[in-house]
Amino acid sequence: MPWLIKTEPDCYSIDDFAREKKTRWTGVRNYQARNFMRDSMKVGDPILFYHSSSEPPGVAGLARVSAAADWDRTALDPKDQHFDAKATKENPIWMAVEVAFVQKFATFVELGTLRTTKGLEKMALLQRGQRLSIQPVTEAEFAAIVKLGEGKGR
C-alpha cells in the first residue's frame, strides 16, 4: 500500500534524504501513525515524501519502506529532542520503519496543485484538520502525484 510521510524540511529535507539514502523514520509520537508503521507498512511499499511547514508545502519526491518497524531509539535517549520518559526497554512504546530514498521529483508538487488536481479530492492529506504525519494513500492518488512530480515544470 502506498503511503505519505511528512517532514519539516528545516529539520530533514529531501536533499538530506538524498545524501543519506536510508534513514530510520524516528521521532513519530502519535499512536495512529505508530500503528501504521508497526502494523501496516511493508517492505517495498512506495512512499510520497512530503514537506510540511515549508513555503510552499508539497510532495518533494519518493521513498520506499526498506525495513520493518523496530523500536525507536530516540525515545530512550534523554538527550534527544524526542525523548519520552515513559518509554522503557521493556516497553519502548514508539517504533520506526526504515525508509530508502528513491528519487527527488523533477517538479515539486505543491499542496495548492494537489488541491486542484482532479481525482485527489478525497485524499486524506487534503481533508480539513488532517495533521497525521503518516497516512495511507490510494494507488490512484499515488500514481496521479507521481505523474505530476515526474513531469516537466509547469
Added chain:
DNA sequence: GCCAACGTTGGC
C-alpha cells in the same frame, strides 16, 4: 504570527 483542529493529560 494567527488560529482551527486535534491529541493528550489530569482532576473529579
Added chain:
DNA sequence: GCCAACGTTGGC
C-alpha cells in the same frame, strides 16, 4: 469516564 485545559500541528 467525562471534559476542560493545555500543547502541538501546520496551513495561511
